[in-house]
Amino acid sequence: MNIFIDNKSGEPIYSQICTQLKNQILSGALREDEALPSIRNLAKDLRISVITTKRAYEELEREGFLYTIPAKGSFVAPKNVELLREENLKKIEAHLGEVARLAAACGLDRAELIEMFETLTEESL
Amino acid sequence: MNALELNGLCKRWPGFSLEDVTLALPAGCILGLVGENGAGKTTTIKLILNMLRADGGSATVLGQDAAALDKNDVGVVLDEAGLPQGLNPGQIGRIMSGIFRNWDAACYARYLDRFELPHGKPYKAFSRGMKMKLAIAIALSHNARLLVLDEPTGGLDPVVRDEIVELFSEFTRDADRAVLISSHIVSDLEKLCDYIAFLHKGRLVLFEEKDALLERYGLLRCDASALDAIDPGAVVGRRDSAYGAEAIVRRGAAPAGLALSPVGLEELFIFMTKGAR
Amino acid sequence: MKGLLQKEFYQLWGWWLVSLGIFLAVSTLSGTSFYAVFAILMAGMLPGSMLSQDEQCRWDSYAGALPVSRAQLVAAKYLIALILIGTAWLLACVTQAIRLGLFTREWVLYVTFSLGVGLLCPSLLLPILFKFGSTKGRVAYLIGLGALFGVVAALSVSAEDGMAFLGYLQAHAALFPLVSAALFAVSWRLSVAFYQRREL
Numbered sequence: 001m002n003i004f005i006d007n008k009s010g011e012p013i014y015s016q017i018c019t020q021l022k023n024q025i026l027s028g029a030l031r032e033d034e035a036l037p038s039i040r041n042l043a044k045d046l047r048i049s050v051i052t053t054k055r056a057y058e059e060l061e062r063e064g065f066l067y068t069i070p071a072k073g074s075f076v077a078p079k080n081v082e083l084l085r086e087e088n089l090k091k092i093e094a095h096l097g098e099v100a101r102l103a104a105a106c107g108l109d110r111a112e113l114i115e116m117f118e119t120l121t122e123e124s125l
Numbered sequence: 126m127n128a129l130e131l132n133g134l135c136k137r138w139p140g141f142s143l144e145d146v147t148l149a150l151p152a153g154c155i156l157g158l159v160g161e162n163g164a165g166k167t168t169t170i171k172l173i174l175n176m177l178r179a180d181g182g183s184a185t186v187l188g189q190d191a192a193a194l195d196k197n198d199v200g201v202v203l204d205e206a207g208l209p210q211g212l213n214p215g216q217i218g219r220i221m222s223g224i225f226r227n228w229d230a231a232c233y234a235r236y237l238d239r240f241e242l243p244h245g246k247p248y249k250a251f252s253r254g255m256k257m258k259l260a261i262a263i264a265l266s267h268n269a270r271l272l273v274l275d276e277p278t279g280g281l282d283p284v285v286r287d288e289i290v291e292l293f294s295e296f297t298r299d300a301d302r303a304v305l306i307s308s309h310i311v312s313d314l315e316k317l318c319d320y321i322a323f324l325h326k327g328r329l330v331l332f333e334e335k336d337a338l339l340e341r342y343g344l345l346r347c348d349a350s351a352l353d354a355i356d357p358g359a360v361v362g363r364r365d366s367a368y369g370a371e372a373i374v375r376r377g378a379a380p381a382g383l384a385l386s387p388v389g390l391e392e393l394f395i396f397m398t399k400g401a402r
Numbered sequence: 403m404k405g406l407l408q409k410e411f412y413q414l415w416g417w418w419l420v421s422l423g424i425f426l427a428v429s430t431l432s433g434t435s436f437y438a439v440f441a442i443l444m445a446g447m448l449p450g451s452m453l454s455q456d457e458q459c460r461w462d463s464y465a466g467a468l469p470v471s472r473a474q475l476v477a478a479k480y481l482i483a484l485i486l487i488g489t490a491w492l493l494a495c496v497t498q499a500i501r502l503g504l505f506t507r508e509w510v511l512y513v514t515f516s517l518g519v520g521l522l523c524p525s526l527l528l529p530i531l532f533k534f535g536s537t538k539g540r541v542a543y544l545i546g547l548g549a550l551f552g553v554v555a556a557l558s559v560s561a562e563d564g565m566a567f568l569g570y571l572q573a574h575a576a577l578f579p580l581v582s583a584a585l586f587a588v589s590w591r592l593s594v595a596f597y598q599r600r601e602l
Contacts, residue, residue, distance in 0.1 A: 010387040012340045040153065044298050049319040050154060052336045176466040176602040196469035207464030209413055209456075216412045223405025224468055273467075 001030065001037075005046055013048055017056035025065050025076055026084060036066060036074045126188060128152045128271050128303030129173065133182030136168055143168050143327040145182070150320065153300035155293070157314035157335070158307035159394055160324035166307040167204060169324065170275050173305070174201065187271055197226045200264030202277040206256045210249040214242050214259055225267040236262035253280030261289060265296070272296060274306040278313055286310065290317050311391040321390070325398060335390070342393060343385025346371045355379060362396030372396070406470060406478035410452060414482070418448070422490060430497045438494035439516050445486035446523030449479040453528075454536035466602035476532060476593045480586075483524040491517050518578035525582070525589035533596035 003020050005013055024030045036042075039057055043050040057074055060066045064083050068074045103113050129150040136143040143165040150156040158166050171177045173184050175191045184191040187198055208217055214237055222228040237244060240258040242251075251259065257280055264272060272293065278286045290313050293304050308314055314321065314335075321338060323331040331338075342361060345352070349370040352363060359378030364371050373388055373396045422441060429437035456462045465475055495513050502509040531539040 008387060010343070010385070013336055040298060040300060044294055047294065047316060049334070049336050050297075051319050051334050171466075171602070174467045176463070178601060196467065199467070201464075201467040203460075203464055203467060205460050205463075207460035207462075209409060209461055210459050212409070212412050220405040220409045220412070223403070223408050224470060225405075226469070 003042075003046060005048060014052045014056040014059065017042075017053065018059050021056070021060060022063075022065055022087065025079075026087060028079075030076050032076055032078045034076045036076065038073055126152050127185070128154075128187060129156070129305060130185040131169070131173070131182070132185075134169070134172055134179055134184055135181035136165075136172060136177060137180045141165075141168075141327060143172075146324075146329045147182075148320075148322050148329065148332045150303055150305060152303050153297055154319040155297055155304040155306065155317055156320045156322060157318035158305065158322050158324065159309075159311060159314060159390075160307075161398060162309075163326075164324040165327045166324055167275055168327075170203075170273055170305070170307060173273060174199070197267065198270045200267065200269035200272045202257070202260045202264050202272075202274045204276040204279070206260040208248050208256070208259065211247055213245050213247050214262075215244040217248070217259070217263070221263055221267070227268040229266050229268060233262055233266035236265060254282070254285065257281060258285075258289075261292070265292065270302050272302075272304040272306070274304065274308075276308055277306065278308060278310055286313060287316075293317060311394060312389075315390040323394060323397065330397065338393070339388065339390065341375060342373050342388050343376050343379070344371060344388045344392065345374045345379055345383060345385050347383055351380070351383065361393070362399050364396070364399075403470065403474050403477070406465075406474060407481060410478060410482045413452065413455070414448065414486075418486065422493060425490075426493055426497050429494070430501065438490075438497060439519070442487060442490045442494060442516050442520035443523055445490040446483060446520050447527070448486055449483045449524055450527045450531055450536070450539075452482070453479060453531050454540070457536050463602050472597045472600070473594045476590070476597050479528060480524070480590045480593070483528070487517075487520045487524075491520060514576060514579050518582040521579070521582035521586045525585045529589050529592045529596055532593040532600070535600075 001024065003017060005016055007013075009016070021030070021036075030036075036057075037045070039053045040050055043053040046053070057066065057068070061068060061074070064080055065077055066074050067077050099113070103109075108116075127149045129148075131146050131148050134143065134146040141163070146165075146169060148156070158169065160166050168177065172179050173186055173191055174196070175194060179191075186194045189195075212220070218230060218233050218237075221233070222230055237259075240255075240262060242255055242259055242262070248256070248259070257277060261277055264274070274293070277293075278289055281289065293306065294317055296302055297304055304317075306314065306317065318335050321331070321333055321335045322329060346369060349365055352360070352370045352372055355372075355374060356378055359375040361373040361375075363373075373393060374385065376385060379385055421444070425437050425441035425444075429441070453462075456465075462475075491513075494516060495509075498512050499509055502512065527539075527542065530542045533539075
C-alpha cells in the first residue's frame with residue numbers, strides 16, 4: 001500500500017490520507033475486509049502525528065469506507081455501490097465546478113460549453 | 126490515561142516567574158515544548174521531575190503527583206548532561222545498573238555501538254554531541270515509560286538529529302509510553318510531535334495539536350493596505366518590507382482572492398514571538 | 403544506592419590508594435605522626451571536594467532526576483567519608499604501632515585522637531556544603547582546612563615532647579572518638595534535612 005504525504009501542498013494531512021485510501025479502496029487495490037495498518041503504525045511509518053491518522057480513520061469510518069473491531073484493528077468495508085456512486089458524483093461535481101470556472105475565464109458561454117460536451121461524449125461512445 | 130498533567134503550575138523567583146501552566150499529554154503521544162531562552166522550559170521540566178518545588182498548581186506524572194513519582198519509569202536528558210568527568214561509558218553503565226531497577230545492560234551496549242561511543246574513553250574527552258548521545262543512550266536503556274528531554278539534540282548534525290528524532294518517535298510506537306521534549310530546533314519538533322506547547326516569558330501562550338495548529342494558519346503575502354483590512358484578531362504577526370507585507374493569518378479570515386501558503390512551525394513561532402514583543 | 407557508591411569509588415580509588423601509600427611511607431620514615439594524621443584529615447575532606455566536583459560537572463542536577471532520594475545522595479557521601487577515614491586510620495594505626503609500639507600509652511592516645519579528629523572534619527563541613535552548595539560553602543571549607551591544619555600541628559607529637567600532655571589527655575582519650583561519632587551521626591541527619599529542602 002502506498003501513501004504519499006505532501007507537507008507543502010496546503011491540503012491538511014488527514015485529508016490527503018483519506019483521499020488516497022479512498023481511491024485505493026474504490027479502485028480495488030485494497031480488497032474488502034483487508035486489514036489496514038493500525039493508527040499508530042501508520043503514523044510512525046509515515047512520520048506523522050498519531051492524532052492525524054486517527055482523524056483520517058475516523059472520517060473514513062464515518063463515510064463507510066472502513067470498519068473497526070476493538071482490539072483487532074481496522075478493515076476495509078465491503079464495497080458499497082451507493083458509496084461508489086456517491087464518491088463519483090462528488091468528483092463530477094468538483095470537475096464541473098472547475099469547468100465552469102475555466103469557461104467563465106475564457107468567455108465561453110453555456111451553449112458553447114454544452115456543444116463541446118456533446119461532441120466529446122459522442123466521440124467517446 | 127494522561128502521561129502528564131500540569132494544572133496551574135507556578136514557580137516564582139526574583140526576576141522571573143512561571144505562571145499558570147496548564148496542559149495534558151495523553152499516553153502514546155509526544156509533546157514539544159518551544160520557547161525562547163529563558164521562557165521557562167527548563168523550569169517546567171524541573172518542576173515535573175520534582176527537582177524544584179512548585180509555588181502553586183500541581184504536576185501529575187504517570188498518574189502520580191510529581192513528588193511521589195518513581196523515577197525508574199522516567200528517562201531524562203537534561204541540557205548540559207551532567208555525568209562525572211573522569212568516568213567512561215562502561216563505568217557509567219555499571220553505575221546506572223546499580224541505580225535503575227530495570228536497567229538493560231545489553232540495550233545500553235547496543236546504543237553505545239550504534240552511536241559509536243567508545244566504551245573506554247573518559248567523558249571529559251567527549252564532544253558535546255557525544256555527551257548528548259550518551260545521555261540519550263542512558264535514558265533509553267532502563268525501560269522507561271516517559272521520556273523527559275531538555276534540548277536533547279543540541280550539538281548534533283542534521284543526519285544524527287534525524288536518526289535520534291526517529292528513535293524518539295519509535296519510543297511511542299508503544300501506546301503506553303510518552304515523550305516530552307523541549308527544543309530550539311523547531312524542525313525536529315515539527316517532524317516529531319503530536320502536541321505543541323509554546324512558552325513565552327513564563328506564560329503558556331499556546332497548547333495545541335500540532336497538525337491542527339498548522340492547518341489553522343497560513344502565510345499571506347500581499348500589499349500592506351490589504352493586510353490592514355483584515356481583522357487584527359486573525360493576524361498572528363506581520364512583517365513589512367519595502368516590497369510588501371507578509372503575515373500569518375488564520376485561514377478563513379483572509380479575503381477570498383488572496384492565496385495563503387502553508388506555514389511551518391518555525392515561521393509561526395517567529396511571527397508569534399515578534400508579534401508578542 | 404549501590405550505583406552511587408560505585409560512582410564515588412570509580413572517581414576516587416586510584417588516586418586515594420596512591421595518596422595513602424605516599425603519606426604512610428612518609429610518616430613511617432619521618433619522626434612524627436603528622437603525616438599519617440594528615441592523611442586521615444584529608445580523607446575527611448575528600449567527600450567535600452567530591453561534592454564540589456559534582457556541582458561543577460552538574461551531576462548534582464542530573465542525580466536529582468534519577469531514582470535516588472536526597473537521603474541516599476547524602477548517605478553516599480557520609481559512607482564514603484567513613485570508608486576513607488576508616489582505611490586511612492587503620493593503616494595509620496598499624497604504621498604508628500610499628501613506631502610507637504602496640505598498646506603503648508602513646509599509641510592508644512594516637513589511635514583515639516586521630517579517629518576523633520578525622521571524624522570531626524566531615525561532620526562540620528558536609529552539612530554546610532549540603533545546605534549552601536560548594537560555591538558558598540567554599541569559604542567554610544577553607545576556614546575548616548586552615549583550622550584543622552593548625553589542630554594537627556598542635557597535636558602531632560614526637561616521642562619525647564608532650565609526654566605530660568599525653569598523660570593528661572589519656573584519661574579522657576576514649577571519650578573523644580565517641581563524641582566525634584555522635585557528632586558524625588547528628589551531622590548526617592542534619593545534612594539529609596538540609597538537602598531535602600534544596601532546589602536543584
